Amino acid sequence: MDANTFAKYEARAKIIKAMAHPTRLFLVDELARSGPRCVCELTEMVGADISTVSRHLAILKGVGIVEDQRRGAQVYYRLRVQCVLDFFNCVESVLKCNLVDQRRLLVSEP
Amino acid sequence: MDANTFAKYEARAKIIKAMAHPTRLFLVDELARSGPRCVCELTEMVGADISTVSRHLAILKGVGIVEDQRRGAQVYYRLRVQCVLDFFNCVESVLKCNLVDQRRLLVSEP
């Protein structure tokens, strides 16, 4: 794989990596189904230090998954692309597939 | 976020994290568009140590994205779910969106 090709995959991996964390996944999911939220609201939902949540949001913003907008003293974040829900659907497929295979191992012979 | 909810997102994040690496993304992409490949073929395409590629494949297998099958001396890997291409499509959307915004910053005023 030449440097150019690697760079292409690296750019894509960065975006995926931004979602590869439980808290960030939760944040994306929450923004996807409930619309824009300010950092304080999200922090309360997550239940972690506000600085931690802020950093997670900064990571998502850095790769272009979310965008922020200041409203007075608060900063609101919202999804920038809709298709992230496809991620969830596919992940569900994998989990479901895993479950089916695990059950097969329990019930029948290898 | 209670422990149960966190565990749910954690399980999903693990699957996403498996794809959050340039080499593994390449491997998934290759398997998606060219079908099953053995470790040696993939190793040559990637251009890294075979032990490294083997480990990456093991990670993908560990979360259920790929499965392996021995054929004589070689081990062939193949995708276990089709929808991973949705990942790529969405990532492209994000990249495209980023590009549009960058151009807007260049051309017009903030």
Added chain:
DNA sequence: CGAATGTTTGCAAGTTTAGCCAAATGGGCA
């Protein structure tokens, strides 16, 4: 069996990431 080929695993070093506390910044308001 012994050699050759293909793959996985143990190990060690270097790099990255997550989380918290404290300090700094930005905006609204008396």
Added chain:
DNA sequence: TGCCCATTTGGCTAAACTTGCAAACATTCG
């Protein structure tokens, strides 16, 4: 201006990830 609230950033430590080399395993072939 000075204070308060919301958010971000710096600094630090512990944990996780990545990688190549070498050794161990697996399988085929002579």
